[in-house]
Amino acid sequence: MExxxxxxxxxxxxxxxxxxxxxxxLRPATVAELVEAIAGLAVRGAPAIGLAGAxxxxxxxxxxxxxxxxxxxxxxxxxxGRLARARPTAVNLGWAVGRVLAELAPLPGxxxxxxxxxxxxxxxxxxxxxxxxxxxxxxxxxxxxxxxLTHCNAGPLATSGVGTALGILIEAARQGKRIEVLACxxxxxxxxxxxxxxxxxxxxxxxxxxxxxxxxxxxxxxxLDGVVIGADRIAMNGDTANKxxxxxxxxxxxxxGVPVTVAAPCSTLDAxxxxxxxxxxxxxxxxxxxxxxxxxxxxxxxxxxNPAFDVVPAEWITNxxxxxGLCRAPFxxxxxxxxxxxxxxxxxxx
Ligand code: MRU
Numbered sequence: 001m002e003x004x005x006x007x008x009x010x011x012x013x014x015x016x017x018x019x020x021x022x023x024x025x026l027r028p029a030t031v032a033e034l035v036e037a038i039a040g041l042a043v044r045g046a047p048a049i050g051l052a053g054a055x056x057x058x059x060x061x062x063x064x065x066x067x068x069x070x071x072x073x074x075x076x077x078x079x080x081g082r083l084a085r086a087r088p089t090a091v092n093l094g095w096a097v098g099r100v101l102a103e104l105a106p107l108p109g110x111x112x113x114x115x116x117x118x119x120x121x122x123x124x125x126x127x128x129x130x131x132x133x134x135x136x137x138x139x140x141x142x143x144x145x146x147x148x149l150t151h152c153n154a155g156p157l158a159t160s161g162v163g164t165a166l167g168i169l170i171e172a173a174r175q176g177k178r179i180e181v182l183a184c185x186x187x188x189x190x191x192x193x194x195x196x197x198x199x200x201x202x203x204x205x206x207x208x209x210x211x212x213x214x215x216x217x218x219x220x221x222x223x224l225d226g227v228v229i230g231a232d233r234i235a236m237n238g239d240t241a242n243k244x245x246x247x248x249x250x251x252x253x254x255x256x257g258v259p260v261t262v263a264a265p266c267s268t269l270d271a272x273x274x275x276x277x278x279x280x281x282x283x284x285x286x287x288x289x290x291x292x293x294x295x296x297x298x299x300x301x302x303x304x305x306n307p308a309f310d311v312v313p314a315e316w317i318t319n320x321x322x323x324x325g326l327c328r329a330p331f332x333x334x335x336x337x338x339x340x341x342x343x344x345x346x347x348x349x350x
Contacts, residue, residue, distance in 0.1 A: 003048045003157050004055070006117065011055045015042045016157060020198040031060050031079040038086040038093070041189060045158020046232045046268055047127050050092030054120035056083040057100040061116045067109030076112060077101065088280040089241050089309045090232040091270045096123055124160050130265035130323035131161030138168030138228070138263050138321040144177040146225035149215060151184045152243035153195040154230025154263065164263040165230040166199060168321065173205045181207040182224070184215055186243060188288040188306065212245050216252035226318075227253045231264035236338070238314030238331035239276025240264075247310035250317065259318035266322050271338035276311035284308050 001023070004013045011034065013026045026042055028034040034056045037043055043052045060079035064072055080101055084094040103119040104112050142148070148169060155166030162170055169181055181200055186192035193209055200207040210218055218224060227249055233241040240246070240262050253260045273279055286304025291297055298304075320327045324337040 001157065002160070003043055003045070004052055004160075006055055006058070006121070011052075011059060013037055013043045013052065014157070016044055016195065017042055019157070020194055028059070030063055031056055031082060034059060035082055035086045038083070044191070045153060046090035046092045046230065047131075047159040047164070047265055048157070049087060049090055050096035050267060051120065051124050051127060051160055053083045053086070053093045054096040054100050054123045055117075056080070057097055057104075058113060058116035058120055061104070061113040067112060072109045072112075076104070087282055089282045090268070092232075092265075092267045095267050096120075099123060127159055127265060127267075128161035130267075131159050131163060131167050133323040134164050134263050134265065134321050135162050135167035135171035137326055138165075138261065138319075139171040139175060139177075141226070141259075141261055141319060141321070141326075142168065142172035142177055142179060143225050145179070146177070147180045147182065147222065149182040149184070149210075149218060149224050149227045149249070150196060151192060151212075151215075151227075151229050151245055151249055152186045153191040153199070155196060155199040157195050157199065158230065163199070163230075164265065165228045165261075166196065168228055168261070168263055169200075169205065170203045173203060179205065181205055182210050182215075182218055182222075183207055184210055184212045184245060184249070186245065187212055188292075191243070215245075215249050216256075219252055219256040219258055224253075224256075224258045227258055227260045229260070229262055231262050231268050232309055233273065233279050234262070234264060234269050234320065234334065235273040235275045235279060235314075236269075236271065236331075236335050237275045238317055238320060238327075238329065238334065239273075239279070240312045240314070240317060240320070241276065241279045241281065241309045242312060244307050244310050246312050250312040254316040260312070260316060261319040261321060262312075262317055263321045266324050266337045266340040269322065269334050269338035271335060276313065279311050281311065282308040 064075035084097040155163035
């Protein structure tokens with residue numbers, strides 16, 4: 001299932017808040033509607049929100065009015081800025097919006113709507129290709145007969161291809177390796193329970209759902225061959241922002257001697273962040289903790305703290321797999337790859 005695509009009628013998103021039980025599609029017609037869809041997690045996952053932002057610049061180029069009207073370019077840039085700020089942690093969003101704007105800069109305004117769409121389509125293809133490369137390289141780390149744990153959702157729904165962390169596991173299974181995957185529920189919005197298990201079942205991979213709080217005990221009691229997670233932003237020393245709970249998972253894995261593999265495209269590497277201290281961590285409404293869908297389980301009046309991500313220190317990470325290659329501590333290769341895009345020679349561009 002493709003999380004997003006541009007049809008003749010415009011941008012179409014699968015509303016991931018409704019999955020797995022209902023497949024409904026949204027067609028944001030304005031930048032404001034798309035910002036709401038990104039901030040509300042209708043579309044989610046670092047590479048997918050980057051692509052949504054890229055297509056959003058095409059929406060902005062249409063919405064900002066006839067290109068010949070005075071102030072057209074600043075209006076497009078202002079709308080693009082709103083897209084880039086829709087969520088703060090995944091660097092892919094600002095990166096993709098910036099890539100499309102950079103392609104528009106030398107062109108006359110009249111060319112912007114078509115050029116923005118072409119640039120977004122190119123990024124979409126590049127992401128598909130990046131996922132293939134990550135999956136192929138990462139699958140080499142997966143042992144036939146092994147048991148792996150993943151957190152949140154870093155599969156096809158979070159990208160435009162086979163996924164990053166989940167792509168590795170899907171590719172290993174496709175190669176005939178018999179693996180079992182434990183998927184953390186991923187509180188509070190249950191991306192693991194709703195989306196990752198759905199994608200693993202679709203791929204025919206044996207999987208079991210566990211409560212987030214059971215992960216460390218799974219390492220102690222069941223034994224794990226690895227933790228495989230995605231990333232929303234990777235600093236140059238390897239410190240990695242990912243879904244809240246990743247810090248605790250990596251800490252437990254470090255203690256138990258379980259290797260931790262992080263998988264992400266080069267667009268997730270942030271050359272502007274020397275280490276994790278500079279990574280902005282999104283804090284969401286405590287309402288996500290106190291109840292859901294009209295059911296409230298926490299008492300009225302209780303406060304909450306709801307960071308959506310945490311930052312895993314590089315020292316607890318064994319491998320970082322990108323589309324440009326595999327990196328190990330001290331992760332010195334990351335700077336060279338930051339923001340780079342790699343392409344399969346066979347992938348049509350344009
Ligand atoms: O809040 P979300 O659902 O957008 O968080 C997504 C994650 O943390 C993913 O694990 C990460 O973006 C990697 S996506 C390939």
